[in-house]
Every structure is written in structure tokens, then in C-alpha cells.
Amino acid sequence: MNSPTPKVSGRIPLIEAVGLTKHFGADGSVIPVLRDVSLKVYPGEMVAVTGPSGSGKSTLLYILGLLLKPTSGIYRLGGDDVLGLDRTGQADCRRRRLGFVFQSCDLMENSNVFENLEFPLIYAGVSRAERQPRVVAAMERVNLGHRLYHQANLLSGGERQRVAVARALVNRPQVILADEPTGQLDRQNSHMIMDHFEEIVGNGDTAVVVVTHDPDIARRCGRICPMEDGVLHGV
Amino acid sequence: MRLNDLLRISVRQVFRHRRRYWGVVLAIALGVAGFITVVTMGSDVKKNFNQKLDLIGGVTIIRAYFDSEQDRTARRLWFQPRTVAALQNLPGVQEASLVGFRPVGAVRHKQQHHFMAVAVDENFWSVRSFWARHGALFSREAVLHRERVCALGSSLARKIYGHDQVAGLSLEIEHDNYLVTGVVGGLADSGLADFAFVPLTTAQDRFTGQTLADRVYVRCRTWDDVAAVAEAIPKTVQAHQGADHLMVHVSWDALRHVQKVAFWLEFLVYLGVFATLTLGGVGIWVVMMAAVRSRTREIGLKKAMGAEDRDILAQFLTESLCLSLGSALLGIGLGRLLVEGTSGWIGIRPSEELFLTCLGLGLLFALAAGVGAGLYPSVQASRMEVVAATRYE
């Protein structure tokens, strides 16, 4: 909204969601959480989704991350209809094309940093010899090259979140979806995370969608889409 | 997912959560160890018990004798060597011993003593499990060479000598000098403490009149053989020399008692092993179910990182298998130790083949328990919806 969008017309949007709705609750009681949400995100773009708690931001991000099925709507990832894929196809999509950073910066608590970053590579079938350099590269990207063999539960909050970002990066996804990645961090750490995201989209073929309710953080994104009661504005 | 990654991650996971699993590991390990020991050593231990006559009250010994007392007109009867040989060869018979009784007179320091002499063949000591309380029992050779030797019951020894340190002393029996080799032990309930024992051959040579070998002790291999052997004895005797007036005596009450105790002991041991194994099997199931429930977050996270359903399934199943197979291996090691211990204790080497069979069965059980108990929780884990798993823990 405020800053110019680096989208290039004619290119296929990385994310193209049309008319997404999501209802929770079985039989009688239907709670609409997303109402007719449409969104296009192009490569090299960084989009912020803001809004009050309970407005459906996480739900939208889960749907975009193929972690949750929408009730209706169309979702194309790089032009492919990914909602039509079976569970295996979606898993494949998650590990090759999507990187997810959870709100609670989930790490495997009883594993060390290396093991945490190794999982996505294992699931993607990366050979053991190739994993080490990939993990190191991702960790250096978030300036944590020296924390490779630390136990996850001994890291500080900022470090944990940066490890979570590194883990989302490690398979070189096209889209990174981050759910309040700075929610539990101080200003300095928050901006450090945003620096990493900026660097990632800087190459021009990756897109980042960040959910946040911090206006400071949102301003650093190329586009801000406020969400209210299941409706996404400013698309 | 590659197999070596799968194994590495699963073993790591089980090891890191070892405090949650040790109960199950213990149950399976003990069950498998118990199973291996019981099956490998059970029959040997039973055999060993059957050798401990005093422990089982001599129930494996059958007495057969000719009772011609009631019928005064009858000829006195005795067992012929070929009959005894045939009895030796009956299935279930360990050994048989031929014996005769004869009252004798003895002189020591001009003092007359009258007592019963038991004229025994060379198998007697081992058939009855008698041993030397003092000195030695006369040997096989002494019997075969018709030596003038004797062994005394302890109360008889005290009656004659005033004490029972009598080995090496001499005793005049029926006008011949005999060397006393020792005092017989193990006679407590046999009523033979007042008797003297002499070689049957010597008695038949030296004692005036006939020493009739009218008594046979048949020792069965196990208490389970007794009934069949007792039934076969009259037929065998009949076939070789005629069985008129033949009496066959078995301590049926004691035998039934021993068999009952043995049955329950065996039953309890098997029950214990079975219960432990069941506990282990159910334990794996419970532990894996709990693991799936408490690790929903991990499952969701892994799915978000791109794990397919089958990756999750494989991981939980492998964890379950690691747990069960690891425990079984522990149990096999423990079982081997127990088998070595028992075989050292009873002095019988177990059959290596039987041990290997048990080892295989133990692993098979572990495999079945691991897959059987791990499958349902693993399928549940793999079907879990990602968001449900990551959001609502």
C-alpha cells in the first residue's frame, strides 16, 4: 500500500487464492472464519496480513500452507491447483515449495539445531552428504552459524525464532509463510527477522507472507492486507 | 525417507524418551528371558529334580518282591538275572537293583549281635541314592569280585561299636571276617538304619542256606514314568519267569503329591512368563498410544515440514519395533545368562538348538508385539490433521 509493489505484470503469481472460505464446526453450528478471501502474491513480494486476534489470519495462512483444507475456493501455487492434490501430493508440495514458520516458533525440543533443520531435508530426500552444507548455509543466513549443535530448548527466544526461519528456508521454498514470527520478540530481534525475510525476497523469485499485528513490522512489507472478521482487505 | 535415516531417528527418539519406556522394556526383556530359560532348561531342571530322591521322597522308586509268606506250600521265589535285565530295559526305567534279605548273626568282642543283612547288587547304591555318611560304600568291583566287605546302618554301627566311625574296622558275620567300609547315609526314612549291607554275590557264596534275591528296586527316570513302569513290571516278570505272588509297590500318595506340586510349579512359571509377555505387549500399545497423543505437536510439525503420512507411520512403527526388538535382545542376553547359571547349577548342558529356537521365537514375539501393538497408534498418528496437531495440543 505504502511502498511500491515490485510485481511484474505478465508473470504468474506465486500465490493465487480466489474466493477462499472456511467454516468451522460440524452439523448445525457453522462458524464462518474466512469469507470469500482472494489474494495474489508475486515472486519477490513480501506481504503483511494484519488484523485483530481471531480475525482468521492464522486460518488463512494454514490454508495457504496446505495445512488446512478450505471449505471452498480456489488456490493455485505457481499456477498449479494444489487443492486438488492428494495427501501425498500436498506433502510433497509442503516440503519442496512451502516454508512454514509457526506462531509458537515450534522446534523439536529434545533435538539440537542441526537435527531440527535436517528433518525437512530428510523428508525431501536430500542425501546425507548434501545436508550438512545446506543446514550450515541456512543457519548462516540467519547469522546463527555458531549455534549449529545447540540443544533447541537452550536457545533464547530470538534465536529460536531465527532457527525456525532457517528451518523454513532450508529446502529453498518458493513461498515462506510466517505466522506472527516476531510475536514474542523484542524490537531488535523482530527487525533482525524481517531483515532475513527482506534478504530472501531480494533474489526476486521467493515470496513471503507475514502475519503480524505489529504496525512497525507490517510497514517493512511491500504490501499490507488488513483482515477483519474473515474478510481480507487491500488486495 | 531412507531406511537408515528412519532407523537413526527412531532409535534416537526411543533413547531420548527412555524414561517413558523402561517399564515396557523391562516387561518384555524379563518375559523373553523367562521364556528362554524355562523352555531351554525346564526339562533339564525337572530331570535334575528327579535325581534328588530325598527331595521328592523317593517316589520314582518302585519295589517289586515275591510274597510267598501267605502260601506256606509255595516254593520260595526269586528274581532271575534275565528278568532283572529285562526290567532294566523297560522304557522309563533308569536302573534296577536286585536285593535279598537274610537275618545273620555277628560277633564283636565275644558279644553276639543279630540283625538283618541286606544283600545288594552293584546298582543298589545309585538306585537308592544312598551315600557314605562315614568311610565309603563298597564298590561295584567289590560286588563283582565277591569281596567280604560290608557297610552298616548308623544305628547298627553304634549298637555294635558304640560309635559310628567304623570304616576300616572288621566284623565277624556268619563266621567270616568282613571289612567294614563305612556307614550308609540317606537311610533316614528307609527303616534300614539297623541293617548291614553286603554284596549279594558274597552273601550267596558264604551264607549258609540260600540268600534269595526276591526283591527288585526299579528306579524310573521321572515321576511321569512311574505309572507305566509299574504296570509293565508284572507283565515283564510273567514273560520271563512267572509272576505268581509278585507284589509291586509304588508310593502312590507321595507320587501324586509330587506330581501335583510339580504341575502347579510348572503352571505358575509358565503363567508368570505368559503374564509378563502379555504385560509387555499391552505395555507397548499403551505407551505408543500415549506417545502419539502427547506428541501431536511433533507430528504436526513434521507434516508441516513435508513429512508424508507414510513417513509418520513408518517412524512410529519403527519406534515401536525398536522398543520391542531392543527389549527382546536384552531379554535374550539375560536369558542366556540365566541358562548358563542354571546349567552350571544343575550340571547339565542345555541343548544349543533349543536355545536358538527360543531365541528365534523371542524375536518373533517381539516383532509381532512391535507391529501388532504399534500399528494402530502409528496409523492414528499418520492420519492426524496437521493443524489439529499443531494448534490444539
Ligand SMILES: Nc1ncnc2c1ncn2[C@@H]1O[C@H](COP(=O)(O)OP(=O)(O)O)[C@@H](O)[C@H]1O
Ligand atoms: N479448528 C477450529 N475449530 C473451531 N474454530 C476455530 C478453529 N480454528 C480457528 N477457529 C476460530 O477461527 C477464528 C479465527 O482464528 P485464527 O485464524 O486463529 O485467528 P487469528 O490468527 O487471526 O487470531 C477464531 O475465532 C477461532 O476461534
Ligand SMILES: [Mg+2]
Ligand atoms: Mg493467529
